[in-house]
Amino acid sequence: MERLQKYLARAGVASRRSCEELIARGMVKVNGEIVTEMGVKIDPDNDKIQVRGKLITKPEKKVYLMLNKPKGYVTTLKDPQGRPKVTDLLTGIEQRVYPVGRLDFDTEGLLLLTNDGDVTYGLTHPKHELGKTYVVTVKGVPDRDKLNRFAKGLRLADGITAPAKVRLVRKKGNNGVLEITIYEGRNRQIRRMCETVGHPVLELKRVSMGFLRLDGLEEGKFRHLTKEEISKLIKSVK
Incomplete structure (x- = not known):
């Protein structure tokens, strides 16, 4: 037996x-009955699970990707304005993966994508x-x-x-290049912090998330995480 929300996340x-x-929101049915309570347990082998009327099959293979996101891409799976999506860059990936957190349209760099709902949640x-x-x-x-x-703060x-870590890396003409490390994920946080101090x-x-670094990954390209990286990532959210 498995909790319904965990099974759905595991199923991608x-x-x-x-x-x-x-x-x-009443979008999930178990054996034809709408379920709205958390914590309901299901039998993945015998129960019929539907989301918005679509039958959910057994969980697919887990995929963990690192993308070097370029500017000009959104990290949502749909965009009303029709702008390019980061998933458009994932050629050859059959599984439906989701960004872990977000990067702004004009922000570039390291973005994780996975169909492992537990890892994303963690x-x-x-x-x-x-x-x-x-x-x-x-x-x-x-x-x-x-x-x-x-x-x-x-x-x-x-x-x-x-509290964030920050250092001045170098001057670039009349401007400054900073390295900033934050430990929370507010909307447009870095931009708002810098505006607050007048810069x-x-x-x-x-360039990095925890132990994961871009390390030469070309802009617009992605790679699969190694087995060691996946293991370390899973352990970090337990």
């Missing part, structure tokens, strides 16, 4: 959190939030006092940020 329907939302849960490091070109050059404000519209972002690239 969506992240576990999104599967819980589908259940709550990586995006505050309890397991991995450090994410960005190389950021900002307008002007922040002084030491402004850099120290990142480490103390910055007040944004949605509250004070957790708007000009360029933004994520």
Whole structure:
């Protein structure tokens, strides 16, 4: 027996959190009956599970990908404006995978995609939030006092940020190049933090998530995680 939302996530329907939302909205049936309560257990071998009327088959092979996202792509699976999606870059991947978190349309760099709902849920849960490091070109050059404000936490519209690590890597003309590591995943967080100290972002690239680094992966290209990386990733969210 297995919890319904976990089974749906394992089957690649969506992240576990999104599967819980589908259940709550009455979009899931078990043996023809709508289920809206969390924690219902099912027998994957004998029960008939449907989402929006579509029969869910046994879980497919797990896939874990690292993509070097270019600018000009959205990390959603659908876009009302018809803009390019990161999944458009995944040639040869048969499984339906989902981005782990998001990168803005104008942000580039490391993006994980997987059909493992448990891993996605774990990586995006505050309890397991991995450090994410960005190389950021900002307008002007922040002084030491402004850099120290990142480490103390910055007040944004949605509250004070957790302490971040920041260092000035180099000057680029009249602008500065920073390396910033954050441990939470607020919407457009890096951009808002930099605006708060008076140095708007000009360029933004994520170069690592936890122990995973781009390490020469070409822009617009992807690769499968190694067995060792997958094992370490799964252990990090348990």
